[in-house]
Amino acid sequence: MAHKLTPFITAEQIAERNVELGREITESYSGDEPLVCICVLKGAFLFFADIIRRIDREIEIDFVRLASYGSATSRSEDIVFSKDLEISIEGKDVLVIEDIVDTGHSMDFLLHVLRRRNPKSLKICALIDKHERREKAVTVDFAGFKLSDGFIVGYGLDYDERYRELGGIFELSNES
Ligand code: IMP
Ligand code: MG
Helix, strand or coil: CCEEEEEEECHHHHHHHHHHHHHHHHHCCCCCCCEEEEEEECCCHHHHHHHHHHCCCCEEEEEEEEEECCCCCCCHHHEEEEECCCCCCCCCEEEEEEEEECCCHHHHHHHHHHHCCCCCEEEEEEEEECHHHCCCCCCCCEEEEECCCCCEEECCECECCECCCCCCEEEEEECC
């Protein structure tokens, strides 16, 4: 079936919001220690690349990738790392940068694992916060845009590995 892509957030709107978010993030940290920015692959890769250049302090970067197995609906118990961090986060300020927090199961899993490694602080920045769909109590500290429902693609977000390369964000529906 062919997909219909309806413009939802333009590349310009994303760029403007990233400047504001970068400022908010910069202002919320003090001290001289580097901030560890963690990119949740694959969806956050473009957002991550843009946002870390808007944060005005020293940073360290690393990447994780989560995989869910079992049922199609993600439950925290069914999630594993398919790529873990390579650096230590002990005693450091850590900012997880994610594409979308939806039900919150993926982020809940990730936060539990990272907390056990004793970071000094642990916060979340997400491009899209689908807060109304939450099943786990996960709070996004820095949210780019809020969305109540619908499936979106572009700017790193995919449907079956497609559309990640688009500069803006589009709502995906089936062509009728
Ligand atoms: P959660 O565990 O339900 O919070 O799932 C979050 C993950 O589902 C995100 O990191 C995305 O990879 C994916 N996801 C949720 N909604 C969308 C969407 O509208 N477009 C693309 N991916 C999505
Ligand atoms: Mg994701």
